[in-house]
Amino acid sequence: MTDEERKFERRTFLAGAAGAGGVALAGAALPGTAHAHGNGESIALVAPVTPADPQYPDLVMGLNNRWTATPDSVYVVDSPNQVAPIVRRAVRRGTKLTVRGGGHGFEDFVYNSEVETIIDMTNMNRIYYDARMKAVAVEAGAILLDVYEKLYQTWGVTLPGGVCYSVGMGGHVAGGGWGWLVRRNGLIVDHLYAVEVVTVNAAGRVNTIIATRDRRDPHRDLWWAHTGGGGGNFGVVTRYFFRSPGAHGRAPSQLLPKPPSKVLSSFALWSWSTMTEADYIRLLQNYASWHVANISPDSPTREVTSLIQSFHRSNGEIHMYAFVDSAVPNAQQMLDSYLAHLQNGVTPAVFAAQSTMPWLQFCKLTGTTNTLNNDPTLRGEYKSAFMKNTFTTAQAAAIYRAMTRSDINNPNLNIVISPYGGRTAAVPNAATAIPHREAAYKLLWQAQWANPADDAANIAWARETYRDTFADTGGVPVPNDQTDGCYVNYPDADLSDPAWNGSAFAWHDLYYKENYRRLQAVKKAYDPRNFFNHRQSVELPS
Template sequence: MTHGRRQVSRRGVLAASAAIGGGALLPAGQAVAQPGDLVTVTPGDARYPDLVRGWNQRYVGRPDAVHVPRSTAQVAAAVRQAVRSGKRFTVRSGGHCWEDFVFSPDVRAVIDMSAMRDVDFDASMNAFMVQPGAQLLDVYERLYRTWGVTVPAGMCFQVGAGGHVSGGGWGLLCRRLGLVVDHLYAVEVVVVNADGTVRTVVATREDNDPNRDLWWAHTGGGGGNFGVVTRYWFRSPGASGTDPARLLPAPPPEVLVSAVSWKWSDLDERSFTRLVRNYADWHVRHAAPDDPATAVCSLLSLNHVSNGAVGLITHVDASVPGAARLHDEFLAAVGEGVTAAHGPVTTRMGELAAMPDLVVPRRLPWLQAARYLGTANPTTNDPTQKSDFKSAYMKAGFPQRQLAALYRHLTRTDIGNPTGSVMLSSFAGQVSAVAQDATASAHRDAAYKLAWMIWWDDPDDEKDCVRWLREFYADMYADTGGVPVPGAVTDGCYVNYPDADLGSAEFNRSGTPWHDLYYKGNYRRLQRIKQAYDPGNVFRHRQSVRLPGS
């Protein structure tokens, strides 16, 4: 094993650099990885500060070591070392976890999967293989440029496949193609037995696979719960033959994309309420899997009044008959009865940048649109941004009391942070064609979902930002104990938008535990799978699946 800090001479560094192709000299004291070595970075290594943080700069770890494996065997070696030492360890793929589940103070080792990022067709499995460190835009580029296919995964380009897929994976093609896990054929996972021995398991969705439950757990059971994912394989259910181009869906060759906004100065409470109600009710009306409007997917960013505007991004499969009409009808339905006129998006919307050029719908090749929307995120590359988030699924339109809460908190004057927002996004369609227990992703009846978000960089602002978010969320769901308890209107929370407050009696007074908000009736099965594949609870964090009885 190569560690990130050891004594080497300058001559040794020169020799090692020449041996690997004459690269630039490394700082004195930094290790040179040899072929076959498991790269391990420790606090004395210049790389360490970059490897102990993810996307949310609110959480920075202080582990003794960060392992960067490049193969399944190296992952197994890193897990084995951590288990033998008794050190608490966690796993990072893309680094986009919104909570401290990876970089918490008690973590002594991190397994960083970012070097395992291959995307290829695996003829032996007759499926597409994606490693967990692959970022989503790289997955789309490779699948589409080479084979003309895709998976309906997320929008942000830097998200790693590892955590995204295991949590269920929402994306802009979900209403047309379902969730990414609806196309998951198999998963390779490094697990730890009760006696501490480490093994690698391949689990498929085949009915006769003895490890099928482990596959099922990774169709929405969340990351960091059962083992370390080292490979995913994708092949759509019902796909036949060996031609790779026919084993996953093709994305639309072109899409219509638009972005419009309504100025807060033009929105009174009545118009704001009408706009939000229209958006929600449209999704409830068009939730069926066979509705022609499954071609439409959208994001409505309800920004704090200090932002200046409320924005709407619309994404339509341009290959369907009447695509332009579907777009215009959707925009008209959202704006019906709203006295304010819409114009270009000239302000940031949540995590997305301004998009004034999309005020008129543009017809773009699908991959170009995916790149445009996926990289239009100024927070992704900002090394100072700290943030907090919450989520909810909705089955029905907003009750009047919730609409009033949205307006009240978005127009509060005791906070002036223009990044504060609630993002409403499309759901249902083909997502609803799958039974709630067919995968671990249980929210199949939801029509749309919500994400609360706020950013800050000054540490002095954290208290006010977090307080605003908590008070907003508590007021929104005051009738159900401060959280969106599954029922006729609300349907719980999205595990890929984790919220540690859900596990606190101070903020969750509903009597419904956090795991039922994330997993609903699927949690008991996830616990049984946890017992079978992680009986020692080696893989854990604040909201990891618990062993039965705990």
């Protein structure tokens, strides 16, 4: 540690007592307010981790081992009021700053060769009821399983967030937040009341702003930008505040959705040894046609949720998961009807089972037992697509070819086909920054491997099979009657590369469609210096 850093740490320690009241002040902030911070550095409450510190190697990489960084400083914060001084310090010194939430970023937006300062949110993870906001506050470093446990065990409620247990709330919410309850309760941002963001204005002044969905809030556009605009674009999110639209009262148990008490779940496994091309195409088209037919937000079938994880032939298996709230009328009948539709004309599964289990147990089972989603030693390449209509035969055949290519032997290669529609479709495209409300289901390409020597082969598999699937539209799922763009929480730098995106749609049109111009206006208003940026961040308007 340098002399300057020791002095900074000393100032940090001395500021602890004086700054203690800052937490209470921040917690009492009113909706639609902005707090400007002074220019002194002495109110910072955390010292940097530097390359000389033993914990440094673990703090300069995320879950995707392809991406690492060599920053001068990593600040592991544990309170929202610690963030603004670090941002101010980076602004004054002109250093490149990025933010880690849970570390699940697919691309190099946080960890890259240019970053000089990283704010690590993982210890800033409190979840509590904020009486002034009449909302449940969740700090940006909280991970999904901690959120689910606290909300359900304490108040009997939940948020319709993601499946993987260790995803951080900071980026997950900003990107829209898809999960198991998407058809039943919508996206996580459909329940977002407010967001607290540290921003930098044109003069380099650092402000902490609480922006709400209230129509009269002067910062409402900043709230809107965090309902699917993606992380790393407008400032540093420190806290989210959740209260469902139309919810009233002061008890947290009245403010958010109640999940199923128990779920009736089904699991099926097909073997590639018995799966023909015709069977496979029929399976994919059956899944897609059911979701297209059952997209309505008012249909009772919105209670049915299902995904398929199709592994490469070298793995040998294709998995299907489905569940329904066991307490809803005709739960067993709805699940059986879905399963019959899915399996119609397809070779029988070699294994199938149903069980009933409590909601939180189901979340833990599906969120913690998938090694590929949680292994910190793997490298990865990812791609996504929203789908409005049933797979064309050409698209389904292309996915079959992807899963049966003989020039690669990696049992980790897979494509996940996951549900959309239901209550998600009740929200207009422009009401949130995430615009894919007309999609019926979505796709995720996942290539994961351990050895850097295998980078080229695995990246090529993802790129080539994705391009093959959407060959009729320039190699990407352009917004049209069939496809509907890409999911910003599954970022893909190749969308910016003409070698892989041969369409007339730029990367931002695939993520944001018509909402991009409004996001640019928010960028100009709250980050006019483009201080917060990465290689696919929202651009300032020209």
